[in-house]
Amino acid sequence: DMGVGKSCLLHQFTEKKFMADCPHTIGVEFGTRIIEVSGQKIKLQIWDTAGQERFRAVTRSYYRGAAGALMVYDITRRSTYNHLSSWLTDARNLTNPNTVKFSINKYTITGEQYRVMKEIPAVIWSHMVPVQVVAELTVSTVGNTGTSPVPLESSTRTAGVLSLEDILSLGKTDNSSDSGEEDVIFLIGNKGDLDAQRDVTYEEAKQFADENG
Amino acid sequence: MLIRMGIPHQLRPQVWSWMVERRVGHIRMKLDADGSYYSKLVKSKDAQLPSKQIELDLLRTLPNNRHFSSMSCDGVEQLRSVLRAYSIHNPAIGYCQGLNRVAAVALLYLCEEDAFWCVVALVEHTMPPDYYSTTLTASQADQRVFRDLLSEKLPRLHRHFEAAGVDTSLITFNWFLCIYCDNVPAETMLHVWDVLLSEGSKVLFRFGLAFFKSVEEEILQLPDYISIFNYLRVMSHRMHDVRLLTQIAFQALNPFPMRKINRLRAIHLDKVNTELQELDAIRKGFVSVRKNIPDPDAESDEDS
Numbered sequence: 001d002m003g004v005g006k007s008c009l010l011h012q013f014t015e016k017k018f019m020a021d022c023p024h025t026i027g028v029e030f031g032t033r034i035i036e037v038s039g040q041k042i043k044l045q046i047w048d049t050a051g052q053e054r055f056r057a058v059t060r061s062y063y064r065g066a067a068g069a070l071m072v073y074d075i076t077r078r079s080t081y082n083h084l085s086s087w088l089t090d091a092r093n094l095t096n097p098n099t100v101k102f103s104i105n106k107y108t109i110t111g112e113q114y115r116v117m118k119e120i121p122a123v124i125w126s127h128m129v130p131v132q133v134v135a136e137l138t139v140s141t142v143g144n145t146g147t148s149p150v151p152l153e154s155s156t157r158t159a160g161v162l163s164l165e166d167i168l169s170l171g172k173t174d175n176s177s178d179s180g181e182e183d184v185i186f187l188i189g190n191k192g193d194l195d196a197q198r199d200v201t202y203e204e205a206k207q208f209a210d211e212n213g
Numbered sequence: 214m215l216i217r218m219g220i221p222h223q224l225r226p227q228v229w230s231w232m233v234e235r236r237v238g239h240i241r242m243k244l245d246a247d248g249s250y251y252s253k254l255v256k257s258k259d260a261q262l263p264s265k266q267i268e269l270d271l272l273r274t275l276p277n278n279r280h281f282s283s284m285s286c287d288g289v290e291q292l293r294s295v296l297r298a299y300s301i302h303n304p305a306i307g308y309c310q311g312l313n314r315v316a317a318v319a320l321l322y323l324c325e326e327d328a329f330w331c332v333v334a335l336v337e338h339t340m341p342p343d344y345y346s347t348t349l350t351a352s353q354a355d356q357r358v359f360r361d362l363l364s365e366k367l368p369r370l371h372r373h374f375e376a377a378g379v380d381t382s383l384i385t386f387n388w389f390l391c392i393y394c395d396n397v398p399a400e401t402m403l404h405v406w407d408v409l410l411s412e413g414s415k416v417l418f419r420f421g422l423a424f425f426k427s428v429e430e431e432i433l434q435l436p437d438y439i440s441i442f443n444y445l446r447v448m449s450h451r452m453h454d455v456r457l458l459t460q461i462a463f464q465a466l467n468p469f470p471m472r473k474i475n476r477l478r479a480i481h482l483d484k485v486n487t488e489l490q491e492l493d494a495i496r497k498g499f500v501s502v503r504k505n506i507p508d509p510d511a512e513s514d515e516d517s
Contacts, residue, residue, distance in 0.1 A: 002266060002270075003269040003270075003273075021272070021273075021276035021282070022273065022276075023274075023276055023395070024269075024270055024273040024310055026311050026386065026387040026390055026391060026395065027382075027383065027386040027387055027390070028386075029446075030383065030442060030446065032439055032443070045439070052266065052309070054309060054346075054347045054348065054349055055349065057348050057349055057353070057489060058349055058386065093495060094495075
């Protein structure tokens with residue numbers, strides 16, 4: 001949906017920087033980054049689509065040929081979570097006809113947990129331990145909504161960025177070791193820094209992922 | 214014709230008002246006989262108002278412009294009013310992303326009420342119908358028209374794009390929908406607006422093609438999809454030479470008959486509509502298949 005932070009996540013991922021005044025996307029944007037997965041360099045192309053409902057007519061023609069999808073919602077706005085199923089329908093319907101596997105990602109933002117996760121990625125993946133990736137829309141978004149800012153430490157920011165990469169790598173690893181035919185969809189509850197205003201609990205998001213997985 | 218040479222900065226408010234009035238004067242006479250139409254719209258509290266969507270975009274409109282950079286800016290307040298008023302004025306369109314940028318550019322030179330009429334003039338009396346509607350069909354069709362024109366006017370570039378599998382609509386959709394106000398140098402954008410308000414929507418194609426032509430040789434050097442696409446994403450930033458672009462748009466690219474544009478628009482609009490129906494059919498078919506098996510996410514749409 002609109003304003004959940006899709007472009008911000010993409011910018012984080014490709015530029016490794018947080019973009020405070022991120023303009024909204026018209027149509028489709030695009031980003032690339034080369035990541036290394038088990039010694040192999042993989043060029044990821046990520047398409048970033050406009051969130052407003054009417055742009056679906058335009059963006060869904062770009063679903064074809066996708067190897068996977070990231071579905072993003074805003075943990076502080078329940079409506080964005082409620083719309084996931086309709087986005088999922090489009091994703092399943094218009095991407096690769098093969099089964100779509102579903103995974104929810106919960107990444108708690110402490111440096112320690114991040115370290116643990118990095119050490120045991122395969123286990124996390126195979127057990128589908130949910131990991132929520134946070135993009136750190138801290139001061140700007142919070143400021144915009146008129147509530148008090150929740151400061152994030154710089155270390156957690158970095159962890160958040162890296163975790164997205166890790167998760168994507170995990171997905172790729174799984175893809176190649178597996179049949180290689182399945183598309184992967186990740187669910188991302190964005191704006192983890194606004195945990196105090198959380199409107200969608202991690203548990204229900206996990207349930208959504210499990211039920212659709 | 215004179216406007217193609219550019220409107221001096223200080224005259225822009227008057228000239229734009231005049232050009233807007235020329236397009237919507239007759240409508241305004243009808244709707245705004247007592248001069249209170251706009252203020253009534255602003256005060257109206259319509260339940261259908263897409264307030265949330267508008268609020269989400271206010272600071273994402275022209276984030277780098279001092280009039281629109283924070284909620285306390287005068288421009289943001291005016292932008293909110295114009296967008297709310299427009300969505301009530303034209304509920305079939307309501308609020309479409311892109312209109313916020315159009316309205317914001319209008320507000321750079323016009324008072325709030327005139328900016329509202331400028332949006333009316335552009336959306337309803339300059340662009341084809343359904344440009345900003347809920348299906349965006351006309352704006353999608355225009356990207357295909359553009360593609361056809363590209364193949365005719367810049368055939369080498371067109372072949373290069375075809376060979377690399379580059380879909381120019383990824384770039385041009387934004388140019389058209391936001392009327393070149395996104396990522397285009399201000400002087401160039403304002404010049405496009407000058408000419409568009411004066412001459413109509415054909416200008417969108419002229420400048421788009423001029424952009425491509427001005428960097429054609431550079432793009433032809435790029436070997437593959439990724440390098441081309443990364444170039445296209447930022448190429449509009451470099452369109453500083455208004456004179457050169459205008460010269461290309463109005464001389465080098467001629468002839469540019471409106472009759473042809475209209476014909477291509479009709480053909481492509483038809484195709485887009487057909488595809489849309491097909492996609493909807495697939496979607497509906499898929500949903501009904503899924504409804505036959507217990508659908509775990511069926512209830513999560515409740516709040517939408």
